[in-house]
Amino acid sequence: SAIGRSVLSIIGAGSFAYYTVKDRLPQILTKVIDTIHRNKKKFFEEYGKEGVEAEKKAISIFSKLRNEMQTNKPILPLTDNCQDTDIWNQYLDYQKTLLGNGEDPSWFRSPWLYVECYLYRRIQEGMSFSPPISEYDVFRDVKNESFFQSQQAMMALCTHLQELKKTIASLSKEQRQEEFYRLLQVSLWGNKCDLSISGGQDNSQKSSILASLESLKSFILVNNMDSLWNTLTKGKDVGSENALKTRVDIVLDNAGFELVTDFILADAILFFNLATEVHFHGKCIPWFVSDTTKHDFDWTIQQFLAVNHKWMSKCGQTWKENLKKGSWVYHENLFWTLPHEFWSMEKIAPDLYTELKKSDLIFFKGDLNYRKLTGDRKWDFTVPFSQALKTFHPAPLCSIRTLKADIQVGLQAGIGERLSASDANWMVSGKYGVIQFS
Numbered sequence: 001s002a003i004g005r006s007v008l009s010i011i012g013a014g015s016f017a018y019y020t021v022k023d024r025l026p027q028i029l030t031k032v033i034d035t036i037h038r039n040k041k042k043f044f045e046e047y048g049k050e051g052v053e054a055e056k057k058a059i060s061i062f063s064k065l066r067n068e069m070q071t072n073k074p075i076l077p078l079t080d081n082c083q084d085t086d087i088w089n090q091y092l093d094y095q096k097t098l099l100g101n102g103e104d105p106s107w108f109r110s111p112w113l114y115v116e117c118y119l120y121r122r123i124q125e126g127m128s129f130s131p132p133i134s135e136y137d138v139f140r141d142v143k144n145e146s147f148f149q150s151q152q153a154m155m156a157l158c159t160h161l162q163e164l165k166k167t168i169a170s171l172s173k174e175q176r177q178e179e180f181y182r183l184l185q186v187s188l189w190g191n192k193c194d195l196s197i198s199g200g201q202d203n204s205q206k207s208s209i210l211a212s213l214e215s216l217k218s219f220i221l222v223n224n225m226d227s228l229w230n231t232l233t234k235g236k237d238v239g240s241e242n243a244l245k246t247r248v249d250i251v252l253d254n255a256g257f258e259l260v261t262d263f264i265l266a267d268a269i270l271f272f273n274l275a276t277e278v279h280f281h282g283k284c285i286p287w288f289v290s291d292t293t294k295h296d297f298d299w300t301i302q303q304f305l306a307v308n309h310k311w312m313s314k315c316g317q318t319w320k321e322n323l324k325k326g327s328w329v330y331h332e333n334l335f336w337t338l339p340h341e342f343w344s345m346e347k348i349a350p351d352l353y354t355e356l357k358k359s360d361l362i363f364f365k366g367d368l369n370y371r372k373l374t375g376d377r378k379w380d381f382t383v384p385f386s387q388a389l390k391t392f393h394p395a396p397l398c399s400i401r402t403l404k405a406d407i408q409v410g411l412q413a414g415i416g417e418r419l420s421a422s423d424a425n426w427m428v429s430g431k432y433g434v435i436q437f438s
């Protein structure tokens with residue numbers, strides 16, 4: 001493309017991508033190996049000797065994989081026989097044509113987005129070659145642990161939501177708008193808690209986020225909350241029952257605290273009559289350590305129902321009922337765990353694209369979704385978001401993301417340069433965020 005610095009981010013020494021493949025990903029794999037080993041007893045209890053054999057096999061597969069990565073071996077085609085195996089292997093061929101000269105893509109000579117996604121797909125492949133423990137989610141322990149670490153912060157959010165519900169009748173349109181904005185920001189900062197940026201270490205929300213919102217405001221680099229409010233209230237009398245079917249989609253990111261902030265937002269969207277349906281999109285396989293699978297989604301609601309806290313269990317009940325009534329819907333699609341940019345969705349996953357077209361507003365949570373929305377290109381900071389999306393525009397959409405990868409578009413002139421001069425890590429520290437609409 002002729003636009004800006006629009007080149008593929010091949011992993012350059014010293015870059016955040018380089019650090020990721022050199023340190024962060026091997027660290028994540030080491031944690032996977034430890035986790036499998038720690039569960040040996042459990043596998044034995046469940047499957048007997050076969051379980052222990054499978055544990056050994058998985059560990060040997062992942063040790064080999066770590067070695068491939070650390071010694072910059074070529075990227076290998078997948079050999080399992082899954083629905084997406086061919087698409088992955090075709091993509092590898094395509095990467096080869098991009099490099100040219102017959103060179104094979106290797107762990108450090110490939111686009112960063114691609115190798116990182118590929119690692120998680122290889123973990124999936126490794127587990128599928130290790131029956132009977134193939135269904136075991138190697139990140140489950142760390143996801144659950146981080147959930148429990150964030151419980152105080154979750155309680156505070158649930159209490160806030162229930163209090164809001166009590167006072168709703170007395171709230172003016174402006175006050176409702178303010179509350180909606182508050183919950184959008186909660187969902188934004190919830191995205192700090194992913195377990196991939198921390199190399200699989202605990203990264204939970206320990207204190208209530210609500211009290212910090214005001215002081216965090218200046219870290220929101222693009223804040224299009226007004227456009228969201230206008231999109232959802234256009235032609236509606238806010239506060240009154242909303243007869244027309246309106247649909248909001250949330251393309252989920254991390255389980256744990258972030259997922260709860262998304263549930264709270266989704267709950268409020270229905271409660272404020274900003275939409276009649278919320279559709280969630282999760283991952284089919286364990287992904288980027290903490291991303292939400294169907295199991296995480298259900299497990300989280302189960303935890304809320306079981307906990308001994310009035311407002312948390314009240315939330316759990318509402319969410320369970322929403323799912324039963326069909327005002328909350330959960331979707332899965334293999335496209336979300338492919339390495340492809342979103343502008344190729346229409347071609348690669350036309351069914352998903354058609355589904356998203358039914359939405360009135362799509363939220364894309366998190367950093368990885370942002371990288372895929374913008375094709376992970378090194379765009380100039382001032383390139384408009386709509387331009388970086390290229391042809392991807394199934395419906396009005398919004399990225400809610402803390403910055404954890406060195407890409408950002410749609411900034412006012414000079415802002416990116418000013419931040420670069422004062423804070424070398426501003427794009428990867430998760431300290432800054434965007435609520436960016438197109």
Ligand code: F6P
Nearest residue numbers: 194196197366367368369404405
């Ligand atoms: O490691 C790559 C990366 O995309 C980071 O930029 C980010 O830390 C993480 O993976 C995923 O973040 P998120 O959970 O917000 O998508």
Ligand code: MG
Nearest residue numbers: 194253254288
């Ligand atoms: Mg994630």
